[in-house]
Amino acid sequence: MRVRGWRISVAPETTIDSSGNVTDIQGRVGVETDTRIGTIGVEGRLGSQAVGDDPLGGIQGGISLIFTPGRPPERRSRCDRRRVTLVENIRYECQQERDIPAQQVTRTREVERQQERTRFLYFDYATSRINNSLSASSLGELSVDLSEGFRVSSIRGFTSPEGPREAGVRFQGNEQLSRERAEAGVSQVQQLCAREGIGNCFAASADISGQGELYTLETLTGEEVERPQQAEFAATEFTTQQQEEMHRTPGLTRRLERARTPDERADIVYPLLRRAAITLTRTQRVTESFTEEIPARIERRDILGGCPPDIIQSAFPQARISP
Incomplete structure (x- = not known):
């Protein structure tokens, strides 16, 4: 998003486990602009990891000043002002994880x-x-x-x-x-x-x-x-x-x-x-038989039909879910 020559970026992230529990919440906000000597920007980070039953138990944050010298400023285009209406459209993506233990498989060769x-x-x-x-x-x-x-x-x-x-x-x-x-x-x-x-x-x-x-x-x-x-x-x-x-x-x-x-x-x-x-x-x-060692792994697959409402509600308690 651009406002009067400033570029603004916002990136929220939430991680939940296979039981639907929130394990991590992260957020990042950054602004930057181009000058004659380079690009100057500021980025703020705020995050939390679950402590016990409290998903906000361990809060961490930070602010970074970013300067990229030598980058020529972008030419500004002359645009007519127009009033627009922004409609919030949130899309949720879910994956199902399954822990597969190590195993021994008998094969032939x-x-x-x-x-x-x-x-x-x-x-x-x-x-x-x-x-x-x-x-x-x-x-x-x-x-x-x-x-x-x-x-x-x-x-x-x-x-x-x-x-x-x-x-x-x-x-x-x-x-x-x-x-x-x-x-x-x-x-x-x-x-x-x-x-x-x-x-x-x-x-x-x-x-x-x-x-x-x-x-x-x-x-x-x-x-x-x-x-x-x-x-x-x-x-x-x-x-x-x-x-x-x-x-x-x-x-x-x-x-x-x-x-x-x-x-x-x-x-x-x-x-x-x-x-x-x-x-x-x-x-x-x-033809002889031999044993192949298959290491433990995590299998991930998309959930058909999108995220279940209870998972979305657990990850984003303030979210409004359309029926």
């Missing part, structure tokens, strides 16, 4: 999971010929794995600690024998793939390697110790190493307990050390 399995092929003594009797169960499981989309990521060949590691006159040595057993594992997988009609059963970076002997007993100078100390050491390692857990069936454990000599224990353990370990992997998309 698709993720990629990598599965891994290890199958063992067992070999006859001192050769890379597969022992079909010991390997029958593993061959069946391996065939199923390949048909279900598993691919070979590594084949590692091993030997028992019997015999020398290096080549001799009539023996290629356990280092070379372990490599030959790994290659025999490759040939066996290729045969299974062809039988199942699968084009390629190997991962792009499949590792094929010989790992030498398992559970070798050596002297401080690095020389191999042979029976019976070697047999006793290998049997002890077999019963404690985590990688042998799947071999330690209840029946085999009872056989080891009944064995009286290192050689008897070696006859039980060594056939299971003459092996190739075939590791297979598969990546699948699976």
Whole structure:
């Protein structure tokens, strides 16, 4: 509103809670005018916060002098004077607030999971010929794995600690024998793939390697110790190493307990050390459940039909509400 070159602004505010109680009343009145050196204005503020049941319990106020230099004065327009009638038109706006507490929501999502399995092929003594009797169960499981989309990521060949590691006159040595057993594992997988009609059963970076002997007993100078100390050491390692857990069936454990000599224990353990370990992997998309934490929040929405009369009356006790 402008009066003789002065601009006048009035801004009342009232805040009520969801129960209709007045919690805060604020008012601001300001006047300003333009001069040659800038804009000069005065603003007064008066407000109150509820104390107990009294909405005017805590009254606060203040006066501010405002000067904005360098602002050119507005040109005044020449206007004809006219008598007008101002009609007060008060519009009330209400919003409903609802406190929504924090909550946990169970949702689902698709993720990629990598599965891994290890199958063992067992070999006859001192050769890379597969022992079909010991390997029958593993061959069946391996065939199923390949048909279900598993691919070979590594084949590692091993030997028992019997015999020398290096080549001799009539023996290629356990280092070379372990490599030959790994290659025999490759040939066996290729045969299974062809039988199942699968084009390629190997991962792009499949590792094929010989790992030498398992559970070798050596002297401080690095020389191999042979029976019976070697047999006793290998049997002890077999019963404690985590990688042998799947071999330690209840029946085999009872056989080891009944064995009286290192050689008897070696006859039980060594056939299971003459092996190739075939590791297979598969990546699948699976649906998993997870819990999402939703923080507490305030939901606001407009009240249809405008402010209820009792809310307006509570906020503005002196207001006249038209029916």
